[in-house]
Structure formats: structure tokens, C-alpha cells
Amino acid sequence: MRVHQIAALCIALALVGCGEPKLDGSSEAAMKASAQKVAEKLPPEKRQRFQEAFTLIALQGLDFKAIMKGEVSPEGAAANSMASLNGKTADEVIAQADAIRVAREAREKEQALAEIKELEAKLATAEQAKVQLAKFTVTRSRFSLREREYSYRKEPIIQIAVHNGTDQAVSRAYFKGTIATPGRSIPWLVEDFNYQIPGGLEPGESAEWILAPNSFSEWGKVEAPADAVFTVEVERLDGASNDALYDARGLSEREASRLKQLKEKYSLP
Known part of the structure; x- marks a missing residue:
């Protein structure tokens, strides 16, 4: 084998050996050690993003309601959480956390828009009731x-x-x-x-x-x-059935404040 071919092979092997570190979810100690190793390889700004992403995914994998109900042990919940991080690189962890945030924001917006619709309907009903009252x-x-x-x-x-x-x-x-x-x-x-x-x-x-x-x-x-x-x-x-016929009281102070906050948050008129 020629010298330059040997050199190229050595370089290739070196690159394989120096691959990007990954998280090891085989045990709590292994996860802690591998997370520290992954973080040490990152520049300060990206390290902060990784740590925040790691925490988000870890907490996402913990079902606190199931733990409180006794449906799953704390150890089992921790194992599930580590499994969701096992084998991932820093970039993969950050990307997964970003996807979680996007999905969460989409759900929050959907719920907020439904709440706005409900509160505005209550206001409209109150205005209509004033005519009858x-x-x-x-x-x-x-x-x-x-x-x-x-x-x-x-x-x-x-x-x-x-x-x-x-x-x-x-x-x-x-x-x-x-x-x-x-x-x-x-x-x-x-x-x-x-x-x-x-x-x-x-x-x-x-x-x-x-x-x-x-x-x-x-x-x-x-x-x-x-x-x-x-x-x-x-x-x-x-009315005769003791249910409200007409109610013009509209929104409570708390509901009015909530409606204003939601509309400002999503830039709605």
C-alpha cells in the first residue's frame, strides 16, 4: 500500500474515533457522565442551549401524575426519561427540544384561541340579553x-x-x-x-x-x-325552570383581564 493511501486511511480512522459524543442512557451514572462529556465539547453559548434542551426533554419524559398515582415508580419514570435521551448528540437533543417547544406553543395557541372565542361569545350573549332585559x-x-x-x-x-x-x-x-x-x-x-x-x-x-x-x-x-x-x-x-333567560352581566373582572391578555399576546383586535 502506498504511503499516501496509508495516510488517508489513518485520517479516516481518526475521524471515526473522534465522532460527536452521545448520551448514554444505560444508567443514571452513565447518563450524568455522558451529558457532562457532551457539554464539555460545546462552546459556551451552545452548551447553555444543550443544558436547557436536556432538562426540557428529561422533564417531558417524566409522568408526574402517573408517579403520584403509583402507576409507575420514580425509578421507572427516570428510566423512561433516560431512554428518550439515549444515543442522542447535542444537536439532536437541541433539535428535539425545539420540536417540543413548537408543538407546545401550537397547542397553547389553539387553546387560547378557543378561550378567546368562548369569552367573546359570552360578551355577545350579554349584549343580546340587554335588549330583552x-x-x-x-x-x-x-x-x-x-x-x-x-x-x-x-x-x-x-x-x-x-x-x-x-x-x-x-x-x-x-x-x-x-x-x-x-x-x-x-x-x-x-x-x-x-x-x-x-x-x-x-x-x-x-x-x-x-x-x-x-x-x-x-x-x-x-x-x-x-x-x-x-x-x-x-x-x-x-325563567320558570330556574335557568337564566337573559344575562347581561358579561365577563367578570378576571375574565375581562384574561381576554385582554390573550388578545394582546396573539396580536388580535
Whole structure:
């Protein structure tokens, strides 16, 4: 064999011997040692990416729910996790972690879009409900604090007159009451209340009620001046089956904040 052929063969053998190091998942000790060896061969920036990718894949392979339920032992879960990394190079580990992240982001976006759709549908339903709720009118509303014998606490009293202009029987009505002074930007009290209507209120019927909220609630604590005005807004009506007929309450503060965050995250109008 000629000298240059021998030299070429030696170089080829040397390149094979110096192949890229791989992870060894045969045991926990072998995995730790091989991971350290793989990391040592990488430049600092890529080493950081490898370590993050390694951790992601290792945790991905651990089924914590199955461990907590006793369906798999911690040792068995660790073995499964090491098996998912066994024989991989640094580039393969990084590529696999990137694929996991892409798939996870796709799932998160799909779930977020479904949640946005659900919240926006709830908003639309609330807007539609307002049209029907406007037909259930509050024709008179009064609020007062009445002295009670042998008690230092005054009793809050709500007097309200309503007319059911909807085409449905109503079993319970939900209201938002506001006590405010004309010309002042901040009301003295904004509080919800509701009333289960004995016998219900049929379409076209009117009724007058005197309600006594809990004296220890916010109704019993309010200190409004004599010129304050009490207004009432209808927020929801339940039908004969006690299910909501019309609900205009829309989103809660938490839901509204959640919707805003999701739409900003995915750049939606």
C-alpha cells in the first residue's frame, strides 16, 4: 500500500474515533457522565442551549401524575426519561427540544384561541340579553335605613316596583343597585341583590316588593346623604325552570383581564 493511501486511511480512522459524543442512557451514572462529556465539547453559548434542551426533554419524559398515582415508580419514570435521551448528540437533543417547544406553543395557541372565542361569545350573549332585559322595567326604587327597636343597627330597606314586559315568565330577578348623589362622580354604594319571586311574574304583570338585605352587609353600612338617589339596573332574569333567560352581566373582572391578555399576546383586535 502506498504511503499516501496509508495516510488517508489513518485520517479516516481518526475521524471515526473522534465522532460527536452521545448520551448514554444505560444508567443514571452513565447518563450524568455522558451529558457532562457532551457539554464539555460545546462552546459556551451552545452548551447553555444543550443544558436547557436536556432538562426540557428529561422533564417531558417524566409522568408526574402517573408517579403520584403509583402507576409507575420514580425509578421507572427516570428510566423512561433516560431512554428518550439515549444515543442522542447535542444537536439532536437541541433539535428535539425545539420540536417540543413548537408543538407546545401550537397547542397553547389553539387553546387560547378557543378561550378567546368562548369569552367573546359570552360578551355577545350579554349584549343580546340587554335588549330583552330592557323590557323588564324598574318603575320605582327607594332605599332607606330604618330604625329598629332594641338594636343599634339600622335595618336597610329596598322598595322596588317592576313590570315584566318580556314574553317569558320570570322566577328570579337579579339587580345592581347604585346609591349616588347627582353631580358626584363616585357613588356611595354599588351592590348586587336578587329576589326569588313567589309564584313568578308572568308576561305583562307588575309587582311591588319590599326587601330587607342583611344588616351586616354593605347595605347596612352605607352612609349616604339625604339627597342621594337610588337607581336599579336589571342584570339577569331566570325563567320558570330556574335557568337564566337573559344575562347581561358579561365577563367578570378576571375574565375581562384574561381576554385582554390573550388578545394582546396573539396580536388580535
